[in-house]
Amino acid sequence: MLAQFLNVALDVQTPAYAGVRVANGTLVASDGVVLVAYRLNSEYIRGEGMIPPATARALAALANEVYLDYIEVDGTAVSLVTREQYEDRSERLVVTFPPFACYTLCIESFLPRCTPPDATLLCEAPSLKLVKAARSNDFVELVDNPVRGSELFQLKLPDAKVWYSVRQLREGLRLFRARDTVSVFWNEQGWLAFRDDWGRLFAVTPYVKRD
Amino acid sequence: MPSSELARFLNVAIDVQAQPFPGIHVADGVILATDGVMLVAKKFDVVFMRGEGAISPKAARVLEALAEATWIGSVAVVGNRVTATAQTTRYDEQLGAEVAGGYREIELEFYCPRAPVARMLGVLHDESRGWQQIVENPNLKALKEMSARDYVALIDNPRNGGELFRPKEIDDPHWYSVAQLRRGLRLFGARARLSVRRNAKGWLAFEDGYGHTFAVTPFVKHN
Numbered sequence: 001m002l003a004q005f006l007n008v009a010l011d012v013q014t015p016a017y018a019g020v021r022v023a024n025g026t027l028v029a030s031d032g033v034v035l036v037a038y039r040l041n042s043e044y045i046r047g048e049g050m051i052p053p054a055t056a057r058a059l060a061a062l063a064n065e066v067y068l069d070y071i072e073v074d075g076t077a078v079s080l081v082t083r084e085q086y087e088d089r090s091e092r093l094v095v096t097f098p099p100f101a102c103y104t105l106c107i108e109s110f111l112p113r114c115t116p117p118d119a120t121l122l123c124e125a126p127s128l129k130l131v132k133a134a135r136s137n138d139f140v141e142l143v144d145n146p147v148r149g150s151e152l153f154q155l156k157l158p159d160a161k162v163w164y165s166v167r168q169l170r171e172g173l174r175l176f177r178a179r180d181t182v183s184v185f186w187n188e189q190g191w192l193a194f195r196d197d198w199g200r201l202f203a204v205t206p207y208v209k210r211d
Numbered sequence: 212m213p214s215s216e217l218a219r220f221l222n223v224a225i226d227v228q229a230q231p232f233p234g235i236h237v238a239d240g241v242i243l244a245t246d247g248v249m250l251v252a253k254k255f256d257v258v259f260m261r262g263e264g265a266i267s268p269k270a271a272r273v274l275e276a277l278a279e280a281t282w283i284g285s286v287a288v289v290g291n292r293v294t295a296t297a298q299t300t301r302y303d304e305q306l307g308a309e310v311a312g313g314y315r316e317i318e319l320e321f322y323c324p325r326a327p328v329a330r331m332l333g334v335l336h337d338e339s340r341g342w343q344q345i346v347e348n349p350n351l352k353a354l355k356e357m358s359a360r361d362y363v364a365l366i367d368n369p370r371n372g373g374e375l376f377r378p379k380e381i382d383d384p385h386w387y388s389v390a391q392l393r394r395g396l397r398l399f400g401a402r403a404r405l406s407v408r409r410n411a412k413g414w415l416a417f418e419d420g421y422g423h424t425f426a427v428t429p430f431v432k433h434n
Binding site for chain 1: 272277
């Protein structure tokens with residue numbers, strides 16, 4: 001799950017918002033429009049700082065292959081502890097990545113806006129078929145009163161006040177597996193957040209009609 | 212600045228390596244990966260690529276990610292222990308830009324069985340195996356145009372600069388998989404001038420002037 005998160009986070013982050021922010025046991029990445037976060041145990045993700053893109057790539061490669069005991073971040077330096085399993089023993093292995101340039105952005109400050117009390121629960125376990133079926137350059141808006149199991153979106157109508165990009169939704173929803181149950185939150189600015197029971201969150205800001 | 216050459220080699224090598232020879236093997240400045248059917252190798256400076264041993268696929272993926280992002284000063288391999296020196300970078304407030312910093316060591320040690328690198332490379336230059344230079348700078352357009360599931364054979368008397376392959380015919384004694392050729396030829400740049408050799412058993416070896424080698428064994432007709 002960590003490798004999957006890091007791969008999505010690496011796709012989401014852009015040069016202006018480079019890297020993956022670590023604070024309070026949470027990993028956060030953003031491009032200023034889309035945000036993905038993964039809340040882990042603060043014993044598992046220790047320290048505070050930024051994981052630079054280069055380190056994040058290396059970390060994703062390792063997390064995909066081995067079990068990591070914990071990850072420690074100090075500024076932009078990252079070290080991790082893993083175990084190499086031999087037939088007769090397991091050996092503790094520490095891998096230390098050097099610091100790389102990465103500007104510290106406290107993007108975790110956006111997280112409260114995506115969950116209660118700043119945001120309200122819109123729907124549990126909605127159907128997101130339209131996001132899969134639509135073209136990536138299409139736009140969608142929320143249906144009125146979405147209910148569990150039914151479609152969350154409809155194609156954008158000309159008079160929509162707030163709408164979302166299918167491409168951006170697809171990019172962030174890759175965070176979740178096909179059968180994950182997600183809760184959807186919505187705030188007054190129209191930010192839409194999807195959260196699962198494993199601590200993963202994807203939030204997207206809307207396109208807004210200006211009169 | 213990324214170590215593009217190392218990153219590209221590792222990218223292809225990680226794809227090629229498989230059982231019975233998992234990992235990437237290092238000896239005498241040569242780094243090599245094989246699955247027993249294909250082999251990719253690159254000769255580096257012995258100061259840059261030091262030691263002897265096997266880089267596990269896990270360590271190779273980490274090294275590839277680092278090489279894509281920063282300059283790797285050297286790689287030292289002792290058994291399964293890989294020590295890479297990577298150039299750090301930092302943000303210079305006065306310049307308002309990212310600047311290069313000092314080198315730091317990164318140590319990785321994951322288990323990987325060793326492979327006889329010297330013997331494998333020796334086979335590619337063993338005169339008793341009947342290696343012959345067949346063509347310089349061949350045209351490989353047919354490989355690009357064919358389906359990955361197709362098979363090709365060498366054309367008779369290929370000319371320098373001319374097409375090297377044609378679609379396989381039913382009575383060809385040796386033929387090659389387009390998918391395997393494509394995977395290995397990714398090692399070379401688009402404008403690389405390749406030299407192609409073949410041995411008596413139909414093995415093909417592609418080399419450029421920069422120390423890259425890709426060798427592939429053929430499918431053989433058994434009567």
